[in-house]
Amino acid sequence: MIEKRMHRPHTLQTRLMTAVIGFVSLILIIVAVITSATLGQALEGRLQDQLRSVSAQTSVLVKQAQYLTVTGRPLTAQTVLAGQHYPGLLLAIATEGGTSGAIVTPDGTTALTADELRTLSEAVQHAPNTAVTLDKLGSFQVTVQESDGVGIVTGLPRDEIQSTMAQLLTVITLATLGGLILLALTTAVTIRLSLRPLRAVAGTATRVANQPLDRGEVEITERVPESEADPRTETGIVGASLNKLLDHVNDSLAARQRNEELMRKFVADASHELRTPLASIRGYSELSLRSLRQAQGSGAGADAAGTETALERIQAQSLRMTRLVEDLLLLARLDEGQELVHGTVDLTQLALEGVSDARPTAPDHEWAIDVPEEPVVMLGDAGRLHQVVANLLANARTHTPAGTRITLRVSREEEEAVIRVHDDGPGIDPAVRDELFARFARGDSSRARQTGGTGLGLAIAKAIVEGHHGTISVQSEPGDTTFTVRFPITPVPTAAPSPP
Template sequence: MSLQTRLMTAVIGFVSLILVIVAIITSATLGRTLEDQLDEKVSSNAHQLVRVTQAFAPSSATARNILTGPLAPPVGVLFVVSSPVTGYSGAVVESSAGDELTGTLEALTETQMAEVAAALRDSSVATVALTDLGSYRIMALPADNGVLVVTGLPRDDIQSQLTQLLTVIALATIGGLILLALTTAITIRVGLRPLRAVASTATRVANQQLDRGEVSITERVPASEADPRTETGLVGASLNTLLDHVDASLAARQKNEEQMRRFVADASHELRTPLASIRGYSELSLRALRQGGADDAGAIESTTSSLERIQAQSLRMTRLVEDLLLLARLDEGRELIYGTVDLAQLALEGLSDARPTAADHHWGIEVPDEPVTIVGDAGRIHQVIANLLANARTHTPAGTTITLAVTREGEEAVLRVHDDGPGIDPALRDELFARFARGDSSRARQTGGTGLGLAIVKAIVEGHGGDISVASEPGDTTFTVRLPVTPANPSPAAEPED
């Protein structure tokens, strides 16, 4: 059964049980109360009739004589007299009016009086079912003149009232249960509407082709059905949160796949150029040797030149492969060997190495008098400094001033590389640290490169738990590296490979 059916069955069944119990208790309580009231009336009539009977002699003490006297008993009173002289006599008052009896009396048959006598055999008060008369409550009392008086009243009124009560309770119960069923069905249906919205949203999401082309999950549970203040609404809100996370994960996966495809394409392009050169020069050398022979001076010179070019392209390809391998190891959290590093000393060494490579630039350095000591990989941090200086040197014209500064700010060591060159195109800043990123036309690239320098810088800095940022405008470009003095979770040192 559905949840709605189970809830309705449970609620209606439980309420029905309560109503039945209440009806039984109510009818029993009312029946007991009516029985007590009837007993009081029977007792009152019995004592009254005993007083009247005591005025008659035993020879004249019959039911008809007593009931036709000045007494006006109520309709339905049963009266039986047992006289030692006249024997048994009994009657039932059929109707009366005024102070005296004006109706008729119906004499009791022998069978009926025998039924009365049998009911009173063990008790002075009893309930008896009389033939043709129905159920009566009777009481026996002795009179002073030796006459036994039995008085009774019918129980029809009690049974009629109980029947009416049970009928009213049954009708009210049925009507109440019908109303309860309708109300419960509407309430449950409205209450479960957010769950149906969740199921519908989940079905639509399940039917999406998430493995083809661009993926984006736009389906959400409506806000009206995702109120976290209610239990069912909380399910919708949780599903929306889950879909947000899945959508973000799919977007990140797609972005990574696009970056990977672009990375493979860029790497292939970078490798294709030196490989094509190596193939061309090797074919040229082979052709020269075949045409001129091993002793031909021209062939030897051509072959030597080709081999030099092959060596240069091989070195270029080797640097590219090494850079790619370094990035892969850094991505895996390897390749860092931690130790105590004086960042100021590394800055001085890095600037000393960079200055001879660009004598047409102006170089400056700002370091404090005290050492700026951090925990890190000295070789990789030196590579960060060298790459940043090479980037500034390569993408700025002659006469540009490049300044390297090192400071200590709280628990961070800060390294800044500033130049007053033409600046970086704002459109390229978001991809500046991407792999195989190239400088734009505002920075004339004077030497060839793989486009991995800044990507390596970013990977090394983040491997140390730091971050790198850039601020650039014409005449003012600054790369800022922030490194924690002590990394939170130093990565294990990489093991050497064969």
């Protein structure tokens, strides 16, 4: 099987440099071609002007030489160019007597050979004005004219044009190469500096990826340096965005760690709360079985009083465990947004019922209620809202000594219904105030449960309040503790009038 060769991808820096240098090279080549063509045309035009001027002069010289032929002096190119100081001037004349040619050199005039004359004759036969190359003499621009039956070919050397063009191309080539080298260095440095924030982002991401984030307490301290995360630049935006992402991930990891710790604490507390009634049930059941076996072995009647007491304790602990499980199930359902059935709720009537229910449970406390004359009505779950009031009143009753005054107030403040439970007891320890609404929260670190509660009352109240889009808070100091519950008042729809 033929394996496909995997090409290594080019880096962004390489691609950018290739694109920039290639584009600039193309522009320089186009400029060089246009410049060379323009200069070449200008030099060609100048040479043509010079050739026309020199051709006119040589025509005059040929006419003058024709007058001398009467003296017996032959008409040749050398006799015409005698005394001329125009190095490189080429002249060929054709008469009835033959063809001759000569070229002006620094040392005088030199006759053209037969081969050179033949090459010159062949060239001008196809075009009267053309370029021709003669061996050992070089390239010439020649033109043909006739004067009094004499054919005259005049030529000027093209060496100056060729030399100028060669120098121009050399200068353009060297300048282009030098410019491209300088451009490559400048582009490489510029791109490298511009892409430095991306390398910083890649380095930061790599270091973060190498951290173990799947367990334990994790804190991401790696960040893209501020100098490489300037949001005013395109590459800096990437660094700033990564830093923002890492901040969010770090906060999420911290929240996960807190949730894990709360879950561990929750499991430990729930296990303890369930273990206590289970231990009681086991102990009293073993006691009942022992009493029955002893009664059966002795043939005597069972200790009915002892067995009845044990069974009553078993029932009490079973009920306590049932309440705990029901409270946990209620919290789970509230967390999922279930268990709430909305309807019209009169908070004033609900408060009156709550105080009436709480007064017999603590006759040694002083109970008071403060409600407005107009009922405070909202949409909500009446049963669960009654549970909130009952839990707050039970909490105040449980954690205050006899003689404490507990006041329940209901009011309407703008578009909110407000319930306040106030007591003048000893207050709440500031160390536990922030965790007061957590599950299994208690006012001390002891696991003893003297009041018979499950430790979930305030957590359930908070879940119910938040399920109604409300808030619950507490302010406490010795002699002045107030729990405040606020609900947004949703307009209660009025019943449509029945048709007559």
